[in-house]
Amino acid sequence: MVNMLYAVVGAVFMVGMALFAFMKGGPAERIGAGVYLFAWFASMVMQEMQGFRGMPIGVFLIDVGVLIAFVALAWRARHPWTIWVSGLQLIAVMSHIMILTGARVPLASLYTVTNFTGYLIIACIIVGTFWTWQDRKAAAEHIGRNS
Numbered sequence: 001m002v003n004m005l006y007a008v009v010g011a012v013f014m015v016g017m018a019l020f021a022f023m024k025g026g027p028a029e030r031i032g033a034g035v036y037l038f039a040w041f042a043s044m045v046m047q048e049m050q051g052f053r054g055m056p057i058g059v060f061l062i063d064v065g066v067l068i069a070f071v072a073l074a075w076r077a078r079h080p081w082t083i084w085v086s087g088l089q090l091i092a093v094m095s096h097i098m099i100l101t102g103a104r105v106p107l108a109s110l111y112t113v114t115n116f117t118g119y120l121i122i123a124c125i126i127v128g129t130f131w132t133w134q135d136r137k138a139a140a141e142h143i144g145r146n147s
Contacts, residue, residue, distance in 0.1 A: 013119065079131075
């Protein structure tokens with residue numbers, strides 16, 4: 001029951017962030033939300049296929065792909081939130097690598113790190129979307145006053 005509640009809260013958070021980013025964000029926020037939404041669905045499919053036993057290689061590859069996408073976005077978009085998101089995703093990838101190197105770390109710690117960084121990434125995209133929305137609103141008001 002607790003796992004189900006956790007999944008529902010995560011889904012509401014993820015879908016709410018994506019809707020907010022798609023409706024109010026700029027191109028960078030839409031791309032970031034789309035990449036993260038795709039990765040979330042793909043990770044869920046991989047976990048269903050592999051279960052929770054052993055190192056989730058498919059999820060690791062998805063996380064590496066998301067890291068590459070976020071770094072490319074940070075390189076092109078130059079928004080502060082993209083740097084934070086890239087750093088958080090790097091933490092998630094590094095936790096996978098730590099498990100792959102054979103360090104004696106419980107697999108549950110990997111899931112804890114990836115879930116926690118996931119929520120922080122969602123928060124960063126929400127904050128970036130809010131800033132973009134407010135900047136666009138302020139620019140429209142400024143243009144309205146000057147015309």
